[in-house]
Amino acid sequence: MSGDKGPVTSDRSAGEPVLDRAFRLLGAFSVADDSLSLTSLSTRSGLPKSTALRMATRLVGLGALERTGDGRYVIGLRLYELASLAPSHGLRGVALPYLEDLHHATGQHVLLAVRDGHEAVLVERLSAHRAGRVLYRVGGRMPLHATGVGLALLAHAPDAVQREVLDGDLTLRPENLARSPREVRRLLAGVRTEGVAVISRARPEPMTSVAAPVFGPGRAVVAALSVVVPAGSADASAVRPAVIAVSRAVSRQVGHREGGAGRGRGLAAGG
């Protein structure tokens, strides 16, 4: 993204490569706005309406966008199909039966996340019909310092990543609670010595997350999983052994899968 802060109606994209403009257009969609009119597409992407139309029409032709009955645009199934080939989706396929076991055994939210730079991306979430509200959705991004899975991922991330996150903004949102680097360091050390991260949040409902890392071959962390329970309930300590046992089961499964193939993250997709 450029640093240009001009009005959204001007062409922020002038001179930008076509691919960048296409991804700027796709980036106009959000959870709250997963269906957009041409006008909203143009405004949100900062592309002139004629450019937005030309590009959207091409993306519809390629299946990356679809038009609904009322002429709005939505993300297309072709992107869904391509995304299913991402290694994180392969990992999800391997982990899913184990996540279901954990969900079944605890009756609580179960999350699976991977690290992408300085953030975690939620790859799967199993929730009971009437489980408490959680902040994050599948495909959404979560701060590493503020979530159980984030801390489990960060604890075993490269030193440089840990340093950069600790030097960055450690505020919890929406609580607006500043967390000190020392506190985060203590939590990370806890993950390394005890194998789990246990952290509580006040918003949107008081919840405690119990998270553990998933290791690939060679002790690299490839993901983290967690169970999220109402804060203050006895369940938080009760789910701890289950979280550890299941993260170990998934780690073993991931290690088996990669044995000897010499590939960086090449997990087979869901079968």
Next chain:
Amino acid sequence: MSGDKGPVTSDRSAGEPVLDRAFRLLGAFSVADDSLSLTSLSTRSGLPKSTALRMATRLVGLGALERTGDGRYVIGLRLYELASLAPSHGLRGVALPYLEDLHHATGQHVLLAVRDGHEAVLVERLSAHRAGRVLYRVGGRMPLHATGVGLALLAHAPDAVQREVLDGDLTLRPENLARSPREVRRLLAGVRTEGVAVISRARPEPMTSVAAPVFGPGRAVVAALSVVVPAGSADASAVRPAVIAVSRAVSRQVGHREGGAGRGRGLAAGG
């Protein structure tokens, strides 16, 4: 795709718009090859190696591709994130707890699919650790005439779509069994009168699929779900009421979600 059958090392993309070339490059990935070297990317996409490198580098910059430790390319998390905003993913979020109930109650494979033109796309699959092998994976495409969910989707598709499918190739693969248009028409009528499609396949293992449509507001079919059981077991008739009950529960939930918002397919994403 162009009809040009020239050797893959020539530049099949000459004169093609940048976006088309980018999607051609992304289309090089498959379930069997979800991590590719630059050479394989170039060969499979039919793009010259220099073009493939330039384009792959740009796609890495945008997060649509990622490079693994050993220099191969994989589909990136940014596509995963965008795909999670597709309406089919919102539908999946709404349906997932109900699919879990069905999986829990039956102990068998549970599938959720949507129609994309003349094919079905698998949106979710819940499988037991040791359930029988099934042909299809999440994000993968399935023929409408050959699968339970496909028939459930086709039975309520627009007349033109039904006609085109019935006029097309009705062979079952990998069985290589020709199915007659009359037989498919009988199966479709069964879906409409009884609310379920029940079909058996011999490959890869003898299985019976019991599928039912999911209706959105206004009686449009938005998806189909199925339970896949070993063929010949008593389970096929036993799961029928469960499949019907759960498809009705999901339909109701989808209808509620869309009430009065005036959006074509605007299902809220997973929460």
